Amino acid sequence: MKSLDSLNTVHIASDAILNSIGLSTAEVYESMKQLRSGSKAVSDYTLSEPIAMLSCIDKERFYSIFSTQDMELFSFFEQIQIYVIQEALKNTAIDPSQSDVLFIFSTTKGNIDLIEPKYMLDEPTEKIFLWNSAKRITTYFRNPNPCITISNACISGTQAIIRGAEILKSGKYNHIIVIGADCISPFVVSGFQSFKALSDEMCRPFDAYRKGLNIGEGAAAVILSKNIHTKPQIWGGNVTNDANHISGPSRTGEGLYRGLQKTIQGIDLHEISFINAHGTATPYNDEMEAIALERAGLQNIPVNSYKAYFGHTLGAAGIMETILSARALQNGEILASLGFEEMGVTTNINIQGSFGKSNKPFCIKTASGFGGCNGVLAIKKGGVYGI
Amino acid sequence: MEYKVVISQNQVFINNKLIFETEFTQDSVVFFKDLFKFLNLNYIKFFKMDPLSKLGFLASELLFQQIECENKEDFEIILACSSSSLESDIQFQSTINDPNNYFPSPSVFVYTLPNIVIGEIAIRHKIMGNNCMYIISPEEKDLFFDKNNAEYQTLDQKKYIKGYLDYYKNKYFAEFLLTINK
Numbered sequence: 001m002k003s004l005d006s007l008n009t010v011h012i013a014s015d016a017i018l019n020s021i022g023l024s025t026a027e028v029y030e031s032m033k034q035l036r037s038g039s040k041a042v043s044d045y046t047l048s049e050p051i052a053m054l055s056c057i058d059k060e061r062f063y064s065i066f067s068t069q070d071m072e073l074f075s076f077f078e079q080i081q082i083y084v085i086q087e088a089l090k091n092t093a094i095d096p097s098q099s100d101v102l103f104i105f106s107t108t109k110g111n112i113d114l115i116e117p118k119y120m121l122d123e124p125t126e127k128i129f130l131w132n133s134a135k136r137i138t139t140y141f142r143n144p145n146p147c148i149t150i151s152n153a154c155i156s157g158t159q160a161i162i163r164g165a166e167i168l169k170s171g172k173y174n175h176i177i178v179i180g181a182d183c184i185s186p187f188v189v190s191g192f193q194s195f196k197a198l199s200d201e202m203c204r205p206f207d208a209y210r211k212g213l214n215i216g217e218g219a220a221a222v223i224l225s226k227n228i229h230t231k232p233q234i235w236g237g238n239v240t241n242d243a244n245h246i247s248g249p250s251r252t253g254e255g256l257y258r259g260l261q262k263t264i265q266g267i268d269l270h271e272i273s274f275i276n277a278h279g280t281a282t283p284y285n286d287e288m289e290a291i292a293l294e295r296a297g298l299q300n301i302p303v304n305s306y307k308a309y310f311g312h313t314l315g316a317a318g319i320m321e322t323i324l325s326a327r328a329l330q331n332g333e334i335l336a337s338l339g340f341e342e343m344g345v346t347t348n349i350n351i352q353g354s355f356g357k358s359n360k361p362f363c364i365k366t367a368s369g370f371g372g373c374n375g376v377l378a379i380k381k382g383g384v385y386g387i
Numbered sequence: 388m389e390y391k392v393v394i395s396q397n398q399v400f401i402n403n404k405l406i407f408e409t410e411f412t413q414d415s416v417v418f419f420k421d422l423f424k425f426l427n428l429n430y431i432k433f434f435k436m437d438p439l440s441k442l443g444f445l446a447s448e449l450l451f452q453q454i455e456c457e458n459k460e461d462f463e464i465i466l467a468c469s470s471s472s473l474e475s476d477i478q479f480q481s482t483i484n485d486p487n488n489y490f491p492s493p494s495v496f497v498y499t500l501p502n503i504v505i506g507e508i509a510i511r512h513k514i515m516g517n518n519c520m521y522i523i524s525p526e527e528k529d530l531f532f533d534k535n536n537a538e539y540q541t542l543d544q545k546k547y548i549k550g551y552l553d554y555y556k557n558k559y560f561a562e563f564l565l566t567i568n569k
Contacts, residue, residue, distance in 0.1 A: 102538070108500065115473075115480050130471060130522040146530060148538055149522040151471060152502045159519060170537035187476075190483045191496035239517045241464075243509040247497045255515060370497060371506035373518055 016087035019218030055216035055311030153369030157318025205279035205305035208344035216311020253292025279305020290345035
């Protein structure tokens, strides 16, 4: 994405989050300021191993505010997306049934539970196909356009925002609703467990005693619109590949380093408030990120990870974490990197251990995933240099 | 400069010309192996890949054999598929269904992400540029390839592979374009 395009700037007009620590962006943000973690020991999802620490949505609370009327055709995965879209649309004048609105979806495993034997007969139902799921949601909102679905592992959400900003700049649409969601299932839990990537306690990104990640679930939506200068701006972004290994992070952080380098071009490093890293708390991921950050000359800038608050929400993570970073930037705040106590990576990066304040105008969001993909976003505080 | 590869039920076309064909065989894995041999490749990682990755790998090999290009670092890889990783998803699910026969394996799980094929192509050719996996309905293939459409546009339109591929239950199809614009 080309940055510094001051004539047509892309902004976060509205947003919504649902996850283990809140039913709205405001509630999630407040929970984070209070250092609340949604991770709990759960034994329901795996058959052989001991318990896993998971960050699940409080379904009882969710259904106490979300009406299931007309929702028979929608799975839980789809209902949480409909909820965040409705919430993001509230307080805006945007009509999703208009042809100037485009939907972009991001998920890694979508309705994967539909291939469990209890749901699947001979053939999986059509609902398993991610394009089918997305289409039914846009039909619910009476949107006439084709919709886009990105499934690029754990950078899906970050990449969907980058793509949304690019498409918005092309001029074809006035508003882009970007949605990310993933749910916890035995499939996902056993998969990460087979990689020995799960921690049995709250995850500790960048910490010396980190043991692995907590899987989370949730949904998030952002509405991107042009030239709303008081709102946080999607300033730039890039996607790269390590070209190194399909499941192991690069030892040199090559892809992430290149993505960072391209994205921060034109930004004075002294103007970056913080970097919200992917920070999954697996030994290799955090080390890779630390190397890439140092190579890009960002070792002095505060770094945080939100994974200990609400887990790794897979395809939703990039959207959720971008929304929360934009809010922190707008508030002049830096959220604490929960779970961090003792430096556990070999480069000397600056982990934000506790809640802090800064009025600098930029923040950087990164994501990395299986398949060697990396996504980097630069967000600029709204209203700072507004026209 | 543009090249097009189509791989479909035992046939391979480059720029609409049939270049490889085998007798009808039920097993796609055999066909992929035959095509791999025909391309005279020495790349042992191929045999570990899931069918979707093999299909995408072969399509990209066919394209890169058409051009001389040492440094492919800045290429973009923009792919789309319809069935995603369903074949590997079902295989992985079968390893966790039975509590008495529970053996989830990381080497199967990794292929339950549809973008792994992009990683395989990127590793093979040291491609580090923009990359994306879209999930589209089969009817949206023309929209995906339509250069005038903003939705699936590549980043800078210079050097890229854009491809649609699908694999499920022995049925496979790939249509890949390699474009180099000066």
